[in-house]
Amino acid sequence: MLQPFKRSFLNIAKRPFGNLRTNCYLAYNSKACLLLDAADHGDDMMRWVKLFCPKQEFQLALTHGHCDHIYAVEHILKYNKKCKLSLSSKEEDLVIVPEYNYSTFLKRSTTLKPVKSRFNFIDHLKTIDIGGDRLHIIETPGHTPGSISYYYPEGKWVVVGDTVFAGLIGSTNHYGGNKKQLVNSIISKILTLPDDTVIYPGHGKNSTVKDEKKNPQIIQFFKKNPPTIDQIKVLKEINFKCDEFLQE
Structure with a gap:
């Protein structure tokens, strides 16, 4: 007797790694898994991955190229010989040049140049396939030129890297940063x-889209930088909570 088709579903696990407590995320189902960012302590990270994905196909992707999100990448790729590193082509300079990815400033210079042949640029794609599930690619530049957020509508979550946090926005006072x-x-x-939709950030606690519609740092930004007509339209459509700059 034929069994009814059962659609796979992406689960998500979260754990901070490294001195800067960078959140890494594992999106997984019964067939495959995707590690989003590889902060630090590669051996410990792979043990964590294996708890959820002992035999599944393994993939690795970046939200962006700052050092605290890539320290363990080379180790992870050595551990997983067939794996590519998915990232935006706009992040290539950051992951290769230590001065750009902030690692020189933190006195722990790092570059992914030795694994450049395994780069897989995905900014031309709309989704990533994970064992039959589709994770949507959303380009969210600003914190870095090629920052990517990964959205899973069926699970109502989005991994945003350092684009937005609970009540905060990402920093822009570094190479390639642009606050506007x-x-x-x-x-x-x-x-x-x-x-x-649950917002999973690169540091700190989770938030939701609803909660960030009253993000005080966004409000403060628009008080100093009046929104454009197009931005006002968007802010009204999403019911952003700030009457001061949304009045007719």
């Missing part, structure tokens, strides 16, 4: 998702 671009990415790419 960052805020525009947040309001037009993240806050347009359903209100109950």
